[in-house]
Amino acid sequence: MKNTFKILCLMLSLSISAFCFAxxxxxxxxxxxxxxxxxxxxxxxxxxxxxxxxxxxxxxxxxxxxxxxxxxxxxxxxxxxxxxxxxxxxxxxxxxxxxxxxxxxxxxxxxxxxxxxxxxxxxxxxxxxRIYEARYLTGVVAGYMTKTNIVGYIGAFPIPEVVRGINAFTLGLRSVKPDAVVKVVWVNTWFDPAKEREAANSLIDQKADIITFHTDSPAAVQAAEDAGIYAVGYHSDMSAFGPKAHLTAAVHNWNGFYVKKVQAVLDGTWKADDVWEGIGSGMTEIAPFNKAVPEDVVNKVNALSKQIAAKTFHPFTGPIKDQSGKLILAEGEVMQDKDLLGMSYYVQGVDGNLK
Missing domain, CATH: 3.40.50.2300 (Response regulator)
Structure with a gap:
């Protein structure tokens, strides 16, 4: 009996220890x-x-x-x-x-x-x-799909991240339609569906037949759907908000990065660093294409995506001129990361004031 009691006490002690040190x-x-x-x-x-x-x-x-x-x-x-x-x-x-x-x-x-x-x-x-990679690809899609050669772009704030996206999209657009124009409206907010919708409608009034944006809500996609024109989504696949309008989207995928960082903390190997990855790592993606996008266009965009992933093509490859016509990048040159990160000008083809 005494032995049984000792065993029970020992088991209880071990259980308490396991609980305390869990x-x-x-x-x-x-x-x-x-x-x-x-x-x-x-x-x-x-x-x-x-x-x-x-x-x-x-x-x-x-x-x-x-x-x-x-x-x-x-x-x-x-x-x-x-x-x-x-x-x-x-x-x-x-x-x-x-x-x-x-x-x-x-x-x-x-x-x-x-x-x-x-x-x-x-x-x-x-x-x-490197969402600018997907921005360029969606610009190529827009180039093949626009009829008016006018695309509307809603910007949040005029910081390099947003300007870089506008320029990448414009370069993609004009690689297909050299005379196409991107009209920019700034809303000075990341998320305000009413403002975003108003901006989209103003761009539609200016003959834009495709709308894209760097804001958070799907308001612009919904406006395009209601107007019977096309839209290019951003951040995530927004096709549910405009099944006919939504051509594709430039998409972020944080899953792998977040798993890697959490595992590093659990392993005790986490360190502070600066991560900037794109299509090649899966951190940047392009959403599924609308059935309205011709198969040959889909194939061309997918081929370009593979080239970007393999680093055999860079969206910011010269010659590139700014809005005033000044040469920014000579033919064949690839823009360096420091210049991408500090981008504070529009490329040729953007219609609007950077402010």
């Missing part, structure tokens, strides 16, 4: 500038978050906070996540850059990954995809 799940936080929704920028990050839960199961616990304004509010939210035990925090909008760095300085043991930024620290890494 590893807590890695807490991961996500800060979103808009709602998760059913499409768009934030949607793509949240799909990657959900994928993490499938891949890692009970090894991790994720938290997300949506509709966080850039600026002081972002710093408050990021601080709350750090204070509540989150060991890895993804801040997913350009305007979160400085707030992320400020919080990171106060919490040196927390690891941060900031999307689209250019400032790193010992515990702050940055990441983005």
């Amino acid at each position: 590893k807590e799940p890695l807490k991961i936080g996500f800060v979103y500038v808009s709602s998760t929704g059913e499409a768009g920028w934030t949607y793509t990050h949240d799909q990657a978050r959900l994928n993490l839960e499938k891949v890692f199961g009970d090894k991790i616990k994720t938290t997300f906070i949506e509709n966080v304004a850039e600026g002081p509010d972002a710093e408050r939210v990021i601080t709350q996540l750090a204070q509540s035990g989150h060991e890895l925090i993804f801040t997913t909008s350009f305007g979160y850059m400085n707030p992320t760095l400020k919080v990171a300085k106060r919490f040196p043991n927390v690891k941060f990954e900031h999307a689209t930024g250019y400032k790193q620290a010992a515990n702050v890494g940055t990441y983005f995809d």
Whole structure:
């Protein structure tokens, strides 16, 4: 009886020890500038978050906070996540850059990954995809599909990331239709469906028969569907919002990157670095094509995509001139990353003021 009691005590002691030393799940936080929704920028990050839960199961616990304004509010939210035990925090909008760095300085043991930024620290890494590669390809599609030779483009903010996308799309468009024009309207917001819809309608009034955008909602796709014209989506496949209008989309895929970073934290090998990958790694994709896009166009775009992935073709290959006609890149030259990252001018073919 005494032996049985000793055995039971030992088993209980071992159980308590196992419970006490069981590893807590890695807490991961996500800060979103808009709602998760059913499409768009934030949607793509949240799909990657959900994928993490499938891949890692009970090894991790994720938290997300949506509709966080850039600026002081972002710093408050990021601080709350750090204070509540989150060991890895993804801040997913350009305007979160400085707030992320400020919080990171106060919490040196927390690891941060900031999307689209250019400032790193010992515990702050940055990441983005070379979405300009897919932008160029969607411009090629637009070149084959436009009849008016006028394409409308809704821009969020005039920062290099957005300008680079406009220029890449324009270069793709004019590789097919050298006289085509891209008309740009700035809305100065990442997410405002009403403003985006209004901008789309103004571009339609200017004879644009294809609309694309660098904003978060599918409002422009819906406007194109209602107007009976085409649209090129952005961030994610938005065909559900305009089945007839949506030709294709330039798409982000964060799944692999997020898995890699979480695994690195779990393994104790995480380090702050600057990641900028594209079609070749699967971080950038192009959405399925509308049936209205001719098969030969699909084949041409797919062939170009393979060339980009193999690094035998670069969307920013000279000759390239700016809006005023000044030569920016000589024939055959490939633009360097530092010049892509600091892009602050329109290429020829863009109609609008950069402000």
